[in-house]
Amino acid sequence: MRITVLANGKGGCGKTTLATTLASALAVSGRRVALADADPQRSSITWLARRPAEAAPIGAIDWSSADACAVARSLAISERALDWLIVDAPADLATNIGIRNRLAAVIERADSIVAPAAPSCFDVHATRSFLACIEAASGENGSADILLVENRVRKKRREHALATYAAHPPVAALRDRGVYAKLAAIGLSLFDSARPRHAQIRGEWSPLLAAMAAPMIDRVRSSH
Ligand SMILES: Nc1ncnc2c1ncn2[C@@H]1O[C@H](COP(=O)(O)OP(=O)(O)O)[C@@H](O)[C@H]1O
Numbered sequence: 001m002r003i004t005v006l007a008n009g010k011g012g013c014g015k016t017t018l019a020t021t022l023a024s025a026l027a028v029s030g031r032r033v034a035l036a037d038a039d040p041q042r043s044s045i046t047w048l049a050r051r052p053a054e055a056a057p058i059g060a061i062d063w064s065s066a067d068a069c070a071v072a073r074s075l076a077i078s079e080r081a082l083d084w085l086i087v088d089a090p091a092d093l094a095t096n097i098g099i100r101n102r103l104a105a106v107i108e109r110a111d112s113i114v115a116p117a118a119p120s121c122f123d124v125h126a127t128r129s130f131l132a133c134i135e136a137a138s139g140e141n142g143s144a145d146i147l148l149v150e151n152r153v154r155k156k157r158r159e160h161a162l163a164t165y166a167a168h169p170p171v172a173a174l175r176d177r178g179v180y181a182k183l184a185a186i187g188l189s190l191f192d193s194a195r196p197r198h199a200q201i202r203g204e205w206s207p208l209l210a211a212m213a214a215p216m217i218d219r220v221r222s223s224h
């Protein structure tokens with residue numbers, strides 16, 4: 001099983017949007033995937049509850065109030081049952097020692113930590129300190145790839161402040177698009193959609209999927 005954790009100290013940066021979209025990308029490609037929601041807001045769990053029965057299946061794991069033992073237990077079960085576990089982490093993962101301890105086994109075991117960040121100076125500042133914290137936490141025992149993703153990009157890539165992250169140059173840039181909220185409202189993502197326009201937008205996700213060593217999604221399973 002591979003584990004990808006969506007995390008960043010900045011609220012609203014796109015953790016849940018990326019978690020749900022990546023989970024559906026993997027599910028559509030036929031992987032056995034589950035989405036573990038470790039955020040008390042439980043946005044990924046509610047997205048899964050809205051997901052149509054005929055959409056590619058994604059398992060639901062509620063870690064929103066799970067302690068370290070419960071997390072370790074469900075990790076052990078998932079090892080055998082899943083190809084990929086996507087984890088939607090809370091915003092205070094790096095700063096709240098209680099949360100960090102609860103999720104320590106996941107951070108140590110993670111293959112990749114994907115940090116979405118908007119190209120604004122406030123987000124850049126928050127993300128920089130988050131990356132330093134998470135690198136220290138992961139570096140002690142883990143060896144996750146830290147993958148920075150520019151999210152909600154409005155202008156040309158070269159103008160972005162995120163280019164200043166020397167150690168973690170962004171692996172992908174996702175444009176600001178209303179389609180994410182529209183599809184999320186009905187439990188779907190870009191990867192569930194058969195619309196040619198959505199297939200075109202999926203191209204923005206290819207560099208991230210490649211950096212995660214995920215399969216390239218070249219077919220659409222459902223007809224939504
Ligand atoms: N690339 C994007 N384009 C447009 N809207 C986005 C994008 N990424 C996230 N959003 C929107 O931003 C808001 C916050 O995103 P969300 O994924 O819930 O962030 P987080 O989980 O980090 O708090 C949501 O309304 C979501 O639809």
Ligand SMILES: [Mg+2]
Nearest residue numbers: 015016039043
């Ligand atoms: Mg969220």
